[in-house]
Amino acid sequence: MPRKKTSRTINHRQKERINAIRQRRSDRIVARQEEGLDFLKDATLGKPEEGLVIAHFGLNVEVENSEGKSCRCAVRETAGIEPVCGDRVIWQKANSEQGVITAVIDRHSILQRPGPYRRLKTIAANIDQIFIITTSGHLNTGLIDRYLVAAEAAKIQPILLINKMDLAQNSDELMEQMIPYKEMGYPILPISATSNLGIAELSNMLTDKISIFVGQSGVGKSSLARKWIPQEDAPAIGAVKENSNMGRHTTTVARLYHLQNGGSLIDSPGIREFGLHNISRENVATFFRDIAPYLEGCRFSNCSHSHEPGCMVLSAIKDGKIHINRLKSLHRIQESMPKNNR
Ligand SMILES: Nc1nc2c(ncn2[C@@H]2O[C@H](COP(=O)(O)OP(=O)(O)OP(=O)(O)O)[C@@H](O)[C@H]2O)c(=O)[nH]1
Ligand SMILES: [Mg+2]
Ligand SMILES: [Zn+2]
Known part of the structure; x- marks a missing residue:
């Protein structure tokens, strides 16, 4: 049956309505930003210094100075872009606990995914390598392929980790499914956070690099990250749901950790979908x-x-x-x- 043609042009009233919604949204953002900067009113700011963003939650960005001390910062509108984990920023101290970010230093890489309002959300910056984690019980090659496209587009080295090998029924069969990836030259490492299989090798790969762990909730990103992070800072781990083997979204914000052997690791929240909205169907x-x-x-x-x-x-x-x-x-x-x- 021929499909009815629908007009894709929008009329003047619809345009006005869209613009009004956009304006309200941007007013709200500015108001929220000013609210976040309230503490600056009577503060004498310290001299500008360089820092590293280790976490970002709500209006607060946690910035670490060159001595490894962290400070909660608001972001000045002049910074231009939202700082994310891994960003190097210029910031000024306002008091012993708070500061303000005034600029984001040029990034050498960014990993993005679609966020609300069809905007791209940057997950992390300045990453050297992205560890794509799946498990022996659910070798999600569809998600691996999406992440590989994102990594290739961002020009970040991807590495494939298959965790929970201690639970594998037939590891030869599993590794067979990974042959096409091996042939393409992607490093693949079967591992287990529980039995420590492959952990020494993974440790070598992490040393002196800035890495990120990505993958669905429950694959064991935080369990693995804990191997290299001092206990007092370690991220929480969550049980998987019995019926689906899926996680419970235990990690809610990306956070950068300094590794005991050198290098940094960003543990990120598990995601359900990884869209590729900055890439066209054609390319x-x-x-x-x-x-x-x-x-x-x-x-x-x-x-x-x-x-x-x-x-x-x-x-x-x-x-x-x-x-x-x-x-x-x-x-x-x-x-x-x-x-x-x-
Ligand atoms: N058997 C087995 N269980 C594991 C392994 N690694 C992690 N787990 C378990 O998997 C569950 C989920 O682990 P998490 O480390 O919280 O997973 P996550 O990927 O960080 O999940 P989100 O933070 O929700 O994204 C926990 O019950 C872990 O104990 C492993 O190698 N083998
Ligand atoms: Mg986690
Ligand atoms: Zn063709």
């Missing part, structure tokens, strides 16, 4: 390491790699050079993206 395939080299060869420039003659991706699959699951994953990601996503 998402370029971030699939195994598929990307074949894209130029397809006969049609808008090839969907599903049925077209002269499709180099399909022939690479036939020749065993790309795993079919990866193409399925690409199509699933594309289907989940809006058509005009740019």
Whole structure:
């Protein structure tokens, strides 16, 4: 049945209503920011100094100075962008416990995901490597593929960790599923926070780098992080739900920890979905390491790699050079993206 055409243009009244909502929202944000800066009114500010953002919750940003002491800071509007975990900032002390951030120093990398109001939310900055964690009981390759696209797009080195190997029924079968990722050159490490399998190797990988642990709630991010963090600072861990094996969103904000052997680690809250809203439907395939080299060869420039003659991706699959699951994953990601996503 032919679908009824709907007009995508909005009329003047709708535009006005949208603008009014936007204005109210931005007034609220400014009011909240000024409220957060109340303590500055009578304060004599200290000299500007450099600091490191170790956590961000609500209006407060926890900043650590060069001596490792932390201070709760508000953010001056002039800072321009919201500081996140891993950011290096310029800040000034207002009193013994509070300060204000005036600038965010240029970042060398950022990891983002979609936030409220279709805006991109930056999760962390200046990260050297992203550890994508899944478990032996739920090898979520769909989520791995999404995170890999995000890491490739952000030019951050990804490493795949399979935790809870102590519970694996058939570890050979599990590792077989990871072969395409190994062939693409991604480091893969089977580990267990419980039995300590692979923990020494993971420890070496973390040393002297800024890393982030990402993955669904309950995969064991905080349990692993605790291996390198002094007990008094260690993040809480939560039990998984018995029926689904999923976690309970125990970690609620990303936090940066200094590791005992050198380097820093950001433990992040588990997320249900990881969208790729800054990437377009058309170019998402370029971030699939195994598929990307074949894209130029397809006969049609808008090839969907599903049925077209002269499709180099399909022939690479036939020749065993790309795993079919990866193409399925690409199509699933594309289907989940809006058509005009740019
Ligand atoms: N058997 C087994 N259980 C583990 C392992 N690692 C973590 N767990 C358990 O998994 C549950 C969830 O662990 P957390 O470390 O809180 O998971 P998380 O990824 O930080 O979860 P969120 O903070 O909710 O995102 C806890 O009951 C841990 O004891 C492991 O290697 N083996
Ligand atoms: Mg946690
Ligand atoms: Zn093709």
